Amino acid sequence: MIELKKVSFSYYLPEKIDVIKNIDLTIxxxxxxxxIGRNGSGKSTLGRLISxxxxxxxxxxxxxxxxxxxxxxxxxxxxxxxxxxxxxxxxIVSQIVxxxxxxxxxNLNYSEKEINERVNEVLNEVGLTEFRKFPPHFLSxxxxxxxxxxxxxxxxxxxxxxxEPTSLLDPKGRKEVIELIKKxxxxxxxxxxxxxxxEEAILGDRVLVLNDGEIFIQGKPEEVFVEVEKxxxxxxxxxxxxxxxxxxxxxxxxxxxxxxxxxxxxxxISQLKLKI
Amino acid sequence: MEIRRIQERNIAIEIKDLKYTYSKGLPxxxxxxxxxxxxxxxxxxxxxLGHTGSGKSTLIQHLNxILFPEQGEVKIFGEKITNDKKFLKNxxxxxxxxxxxxxxxxxxxxxxxxxxxGPKNLGLTKEEIDERVLTSLIEVGLNENxxxxxxxSLSGGEKRRVAIACILxxxxxxxxxxEPTSGLDPLGxxxxxxxxxxxxxxxxxxxxxxxxxxxDVLSLVDRVYILNNGKVVLQGDTVSIFKDKESIxxxxxxxxxxxxxxxxxxxxxxxxxxxxRDIEIAKNEIIRNLK
Numbered sequence: 001m002i003e004l005k006k007v008s009f010s011y012y013l014p015e016k017i018d019v020i021k022n023i024d025l026t027i028x029x030x031x032x033x034x035x036i037g038r039n040g041s042g043k044s045t046l047g048r049l050i051s052x053x054x055x056x057x058x059x060x061x062x063x064x065x066x067x068x069x070x071x072x073x074x075x076x077x078x079x080x081x082x083x084x085x086x087x088x089x090x091x092i093v094s095q096i097v098x099x100x101x102x103x104x105x106x107n108l109n110y111s112e113k114e115i116n117e118r119v120n121e122v123l124n125e126v127g128l129t130e131f132r133k134f135p136p137h138f139l140s141x142x143x144x145x146x147x148x149x150x151x152x153x154x155x156x157x158x159x160x161x162x163x164e165p166t167s168l169l170d171p172k173g174r175k176e177v178i179e180l181i182k183k184x185x186x187x188x189x190x191x192x193x194x195x196x197x198x199e200e201a202i203l204g205d206r207v208l209v210l211n212d213g214e215i216f217i218q219g220k221p222e223e224v225f226v227e228v229e230k231x232x233x234x235x236x237x238x239x240x241x242x243x244x245x246x247x248x249x250x251x252x253x254x255x256x257x258x259x260x261x262x263x264x265x266x267x268x269i270s271q272l273k274l275k276i
Numbered sequence: 277m278e279i280r281r282i283q284e285r286n287i288a289i290e291i292k293d294l295k296y297t298y299s300k301g302l303p304x305x306x307x308x309x310x311x312x313x314x315x316x317x318x319x320x321x322x323x324x325l326g327h328t329g330s331g332k333s334t335l336i337q338h339l340n341x342i343l344f345p346e347q348g349e350v351k352i353f354g355e356k357i358t359n360d361k362k363f364l365k366n367x368x369x370x371x372x373x374x375x376x377x378x379x380x381x382x383x384x385x386x387x388x389x390x391x392x393x394g395p396k397n398l399g400l401t402k403e404e405i406d407e408r409v410l411t412s413l414i415e416v417g418l419n420e421n422x423x424x425x426x427x428x429s430l431s432g433g434e435k436r437r438v439a440i441a442c443i444l445x446x447x448x449x450x451x452x453x454x455e456p457t458s459g460l461d462p463l464g465x466x467x468x469x470x471x472x473x474x475x476x477x478x479x480x481x482x483x484x485x486x487x488x489x490x491x492d493v494l495s496l497v498d499r500v501y502i503l504n505n506g507k508v509v510l511q512g513d514t515v516s517i518f519k520d521k522e523s524i525x526x527x528x529x530x531x532x533x534x535x536x537x538x539x540x541x542x543x544x545x546x547x548x549x550x551x552x553r554d555i556e557i558a559k560n561e562i563i564r565n566l567k
Contacts, residue, residue, distance in 0.1 A: 038461040039432025086459070141328035167459050170327040170488045172528035196461055199533075235433075237462035240534055240555055247559045253566060262533055262540070270544045272566055 142173025
């Protein structure tokens with residue numbers, strides 16, 4: 001469990017800019033939490049607070065019921081929480097795939113045997129075993145992002161924060177990375193996924209909408225996204241079939257606003273047509 | 277008739293047998309483009325698709341002389357690109373490239389300074405420069421209140437629009453955009469798409485869009501070229517490409533759900549006059565069928 005208690009974060013440039021304002025948030029073990037919000041809403045800062053890359057200017061963050069401070073509990077924290085960024089190339093440090101995965105463990109002085117075992121296991125998990133001797137730039141975008149994730153997984157984190165991990169990827173790469181994230185969550189890793197893509201946002205157990213440094217609404221995807229006007233008032237838009245059902249209802253047709261699947265929506269519209 | 281009409285249009289971009297190899301002669305040389313042929317007419321909006329590493333970025337860097345062909349040629353409005361300094365200066369006015377995350381290229385203390393940087397280098401008068409700055413700013417949906425603000429105080433979507441205004445201030449006839457909506461929130465994305473549509477429809481600017489977002493491609497462009505391993509493997513009008521499931525799968529692309537919905541409703545006996553390219557069209561088509 002990661003708990004944020006009255007957490008604020010401000011920059012001084014030199015005037016004070018409040019990026020995160022007095023947030024209380026509990027992330028449960030095994031949860032799949034989605035964070036969405038318009039550009040500049042504070043999503044990435046919140047992600048960096050949750051992953052202990054930034055320290056709150058006010059309030060405190062507990063991990064597994066223990067207060068943690070970045071400078072004191074550094075190694076302990078890094079074994080528990082990992083973070084993956086938008087651009088995998090900013091996170092890949094070695095010239096060979098397997099060396100990149102091993103990097104974290106090497107720095108913790110693990111034995112060669114243990115490093116080898118874990119690297120094997122992780123490469124297998126993310127599906128990059130056949131590329132272990134390759135330089136990372138031979139990999140596709142999706143594969144490079146999976147390599148960045150592997151570099152974190154080797155530390156066996158309980159919590160994984162991902163900040164727009166698919167936004168630079170092509171459709172195939174996006175799919176690969178999302179499938180991997182879903183698999184890791186099923187295995188019990190707590191996922192905190194920051195995204196702009198609504199088809200990813202609906203995959204979570206809980207969606208948190210951040211606006212101007214505050215929690216605007218949160219709940220299950222099917223509860224949050226039906227609040228179409230609210231969602232659009234903060235620069236976001238629900239998944240397109242939800243938005244489309246809202247637009248059709250606005251023209252006085254009898255249709256539910258909900259998270260529709262394509263097949264269901266098609267049937268619903270066909271039935272509406274029959275009634276006329 | 278349709279074919280003749282197209283033939284009468286000016287050719288904006290003509291690429292013949294373009295080849296380019298990075299680090300040629302070195303042990304890690306990489307053939308990025310093998311032999312690319314491409315034709316884009318004035319006023320068209322064309323998408324260039326393909327997975328990461330397929331050669332898209334290498335290709336667009338040939339459009340205003342950042343890279344030069346190792347073999348083959350690139351013609352812009354009939355003129356072959358050479359590395360003659362004078363020619364390149366003029367070429368870069370005609371072809372504006374908005375690279376990925378263009379807001380990273382903003383550097384000045386105010387929005388005015390940033391947008392006026394290009395026009396100043398054209399040797400225009402102060403009045404002409406001011407006029408261009410303001411027009412470009414309005415074109416991207418901002419106004420004069422932004423002129424004295426620091427670009428760094430703006431939101432992501434606003435920054436992106438200022439960066440696009442910097443390119444528009446050069447009055448390009450061809451606008452090349454590399455992933456113009458990536459990293460933007462949904463409404464920021466809608467705004468950028470609207471802006472590009474307006475440039476195409478009102479200003480007749482030729483648009484070249486490089487994108488991984490199939491939704492953007494569907495809503496913006498008339499035709500697409502698909503690159504794979506440095507070659508054009510498929511081209512055609514946007515709607516027929518998205519109908520071609522086999523090719524979409526073969527080249528690791530995906531069909532936007534909205535487009536599928538239109539096709540599915542057609543099978544259910546709906547009379548769909550226009551393919552579902554964006555939510556506005558989808559709504560109108562469905563409602564017409566329900567009335």
